[in-house]
Amino acid sequence: MSDTMFAQAIRCALEDAMAQDESIVLLGQDIAAGFPFGATRELAEVFGAERVRDTPISEAATMGCGIGAAMMGLRTVVEVDFAGFLLLGLDQLVNNAAKLRYMSGGQLRVPLVVRVGQGPFGAFAAQHSQAQHAWLASVPGLALAAPSDAQDAYTLLRWALRQSDPVVFAEDMRLYRTKGPLVREEGGQRGDGTPRARVLRPGRDATVLCFGFGAMLALSAAQVLATEGVELEIVDLRLLSPLDEQTIGESSRHTGRVLCLGEDPLLGGITATLAATVDRVAHGALVGRLGARHWPTPFGSSELLVYPSANSLAAAVRQLIAWPDVQQAPVANGDFQIANTP
């Protein structure tokens, strides 16, 4: 079987879920044409314009419409192509989608999935390219999924489309054209357990906690490090809210050295939460963080300076490994600088 592109896996998940569940309706800009990444291509031909609804460029009303429809029994998928555009819908997402169930004492449920691009892509500069994981993970009432390959995109999206509460589906745009094997397995039933983090690669010397594109970086860094005798354990978190603290704890206690990898800046970024979690569930483990520089994303290939790469990840892991053992000489846990060059 030939491999499937990440964007196509998303399309497969939407198609399979929509075939099973008549209540699913898609809302977004240019989705009938499948622009720009092909994740909804030809779904309008299969399911009709009533279920695949092209919207005006009105992110707030589109998000609100998706919420209102979801409250009343539809299951809506709102597509926001680029992270920067999500902010226009954020009032609706944060104030309404996330809180309506709680504020109504459980009378209302909002089975909304928001598919949103994250990370840098195509040298599109500061507004299209950004990472918002910590913001989104910090909102009570939202779940945040961040798949790392084609199969996981399919599986997590099918899961998201079975939930009764809102899920933000963060798609790292650098993954859309990557390929991997895909099995279009039957969707499970409602009440399936929350997806657990997965150990993508077992190792003994250090753990990388990662998600999305970071998992690809970690696999690449692990290959290099293996040639140096360092066995990296890779934990792909898959969900950033809720967090699988059990798997984080098991791997952190196993290796004793943990690198938290994120795409947003270190100040207030998701890596801060991951590091604090490690400290709580595996106290005594050495913890380091690697995230984006505290810059807006510059135009062009200079964006490579801002986000973690396999090289900067490998360099950070080497430093983490070089730290003395806690028992011998306790050191402050630390943050690593990105050493990328364009």
Next chain:
Amino acid sequence: MARLRDEGVKTAAEMYARMALIRNFEQAAYRAYERNELEGTIHASIGQEAVAVGVAAALEEGDKMLSHHRGHGHALAKGVNPRRLMAELFGRADGVCGGKGGSMHVADVRCGFLGSLAVVGSSIPLAVGVALAARRAGEDAVCVVFFGDGGVNQGVLYEALNLAGIWKLGVVFVCENNAYAITTPAKKVTAGEGVLERAQAFGCGALRVDGQDVEEVAGATRTLVAEARAGQPALLECLTYRFLGHSRSDPPHGHYRTREELERWQGRDPLVVLAHNAGLDAEECVRLDAEARAQVHEAIEFARASPPPTPEELAKDVWGDE
């Protein structure tokens, strides 16, 4: 005895009774707030009862309603039980939302009252989605969404008017124009003629009515609801006035409104206007007022007796738990 099931309001006497209920409810809630029995803040709709009741009178069972921070009157007009509404204002477990929503976030889905949202204008696009879901279900139910003159300058209103227009959805946008957004006069911050003319530019059927006259509000709403059922979104602008301040922090007059202006509007009290226009005799009005007062008294007693939600209840309904 509080009504357990709402039968709706159609006749003049029923409309009077419901407006009297809202009036008494708001007064009692306000007094409870002044006694520190209520936490948070409170936005009373005294003076605006005809808008809530007139609009609700034009709706059928199955029609939906969304509201804003000044939503107690809308909720009562749509049939929310006053005892459970008062308990919600008290933050008690027997409140319609279990005490977790409070005054500004009331919802009672069984009544078709889908929620009050406190970010100005933010409930507006939800109505488009509610109408879309009704369409997908093959129903002709409409969704009414209230907003004030303050909401008129939120961009999402125009996004929603556009979306409802292109998709031909059954939304009735109701602007409750009470002339002030807290202290800011609507005229000072609204370019052009007003929301009615703006809505017409989106192809909406739009009407502007005297919001102190419940029969006029109900009549205009019936016209617009019929259009909305046929797939033509519509907008109603009701000219009205709140007789109290925005919340407890500002006085009814003296700060940004004159006493003369307030008194002029108080002379157009919606209960008095209806009694006069419909020829309700004074004796009947006194009787209906007394019934409303008794109902509200009972609501206050019910709310006081209800316990606060437990920490376990407060931890529920965040995400994913069934």
